Amino acid sequence: MYIDGHFIGADDRDGEPVYNPANGQVVGQLPHAMPEDLDAAIAAADRAFQTWRWTSPLERSRILRSVAGMIRDRVEDIAYSLTMDQGKPLTEARMEVMGAADHAEWHAEECRRIYGRVIPPRDPSVRQTVIRQPVGVCASFSPWNYPLNQALRKICAALGSGCTIILKASEDAPSAVVALAQMFHDAGLPAGCLNVVWGVPAQISEHLIKSPNVRKISFTGSIPVGKHLAAMAGAHMKRVTMELGGHSPVLVFDDADIDKAATLLAGYKGLNAGQVCMSPSRFYVHESVAEEFGEKFSKAFGTRVVGDGMDSATTMGPLAHNRRVSAMTEFVSDATAKGASILTGGKAMSGPGNFFPPTVLMNTPDTANIMREEPFGPVAPITTFSDVDEVLSRANALPFGLASYVFTQSLRTSHYVASRLEAGMVNVNHFGIALPETPLGGVKDSGMGSEGGSETFDAYLATKFISETTA
């Protein structure tokens, strides 16, 4: 843990082992925060806020930029540990690390541009200004699928806006977050501005959210947990940013470039073994091109090499947890019982590690569980459609609204569906999501608020109106 500028080991605290998902071996031991540790973190963050809030944006920017440089310098070490406790192939781990450096750098630039405004007064002796001030101590909860990137976004948004932060990242993949705390420490971030704790998630979130000193909550993870935390935050009138699950529809129209769509989608679906909230996960393909698409997509996706992320031949790693393997098995057996056929994959792989192969299901009925529940794994269900309004209503029928993908050569179709899809993000004919300079967020049950883009600081700033007169 990292509290008030000090790294804290297990000592006599409870803790839990950290596993390598590729072979089930224990790679470390994580301490659990005691209530006194959480109180110490809250007190440190509150104390640090009194100074950090008035620290020049230039200095905040300098620290974030310095961390960006360190992330790049330490890429090999961080990526190695990330593959060891999270499982993704080393090349993907490096991509995550380099992406995190870009996020830190972008926040370093953008935090110097937190502006207010002047409102023309009715009376010339009056001056009306609007300023934006940091809300205070933030409690943030980040997940295991992109442990470095997701934690870094929350830390940079909080620190860049002048807030301080207590982060509880996922106990399943902690190494990258510990490395992050070390880099902020090495960059000279004042003690208490960033605190990292681990433990029993429900106990930590309840303790932090109920504290009157904590003013903002940010969570990335599953919808049920997000709703629970948002309700608790609401009871204490605290701001929330929620980046929750999705079930991203893919609409492949009859005029699409099928080769391009199949190749791009196979690449994107395989990222992090499908454990991505924005992963393409419901494939609606026009009936006249469905067979061709199914064949090409399953050929490209099915040939991913599944194995230990440390092996350079591996192009898809294990699932982070064995509970995800059981979930995939259940999705496939439910879908096939309801009429879907398996084009590739379909069965959990034997041996140690949480491996499930790339799997494609054809003619999957809308009643199959996988068409209604987020798979969060390497299973891709395909169904067909015949009409644009029909597919829009099926795509919009679920309570999710995070990402969506469209493949068409028609500007008319693109414009029509992009403006009607109920989603926080729409990509047409390519993938361009989660860049530091673009907003990431969902609608409906997929959450509220944005991370990234010029919106990134909004949830961390309170608006204050000041009216002064010289009369």
Ligand code: NAD
């Ligand atoms: P889960 O619901 O058990 O846990 C999700 C996350 O929430 C974990 O990081 C966990 O540590 C944390 N958590 C659980 N209870 C908590 C509490 N009371 N307070 C604070 N944090 C709490 O799900 P899982 O099996 O670990 O992951 C699968 C699901 O998680 C997927 O269906 C997906 O929707 C979601 N997920 C989403 C993202 C994302 O980027 N939006 C990332 C990871 C997981």
